[in-house]
Amino acid sequence: xxxxxxxxxxxxxxxxxxxxxxxxxxxxxxxxxxxxxxxxxxxxxxx
Numbered sequence: 001x002x003x004x005x006x007x008x009x010x011x012x013x014x015x016x017x018x019x020x021x022x023x024x025x026x027x028x029x030x031x032x033x034x035x036x037x038x039x040x041x042x043x044x045x046x047x
Contacts, residue, residue: 023029
């Protein structure tokens with residue numbers, strides 16, 4: 001059971017790293033930052 005759990009963890013970690021890398025390569029980090037800034041400004045009542 002422990003080996004199976006470790007294998008599942010490794011697969012999920014690898015998939016996460018691959019998707020994060022693909023998003024960063026496509027320039028998605030810029031859009032995420034822009035949306036986060038807009039949300040924060042709306043929360044404090046400026047935007």
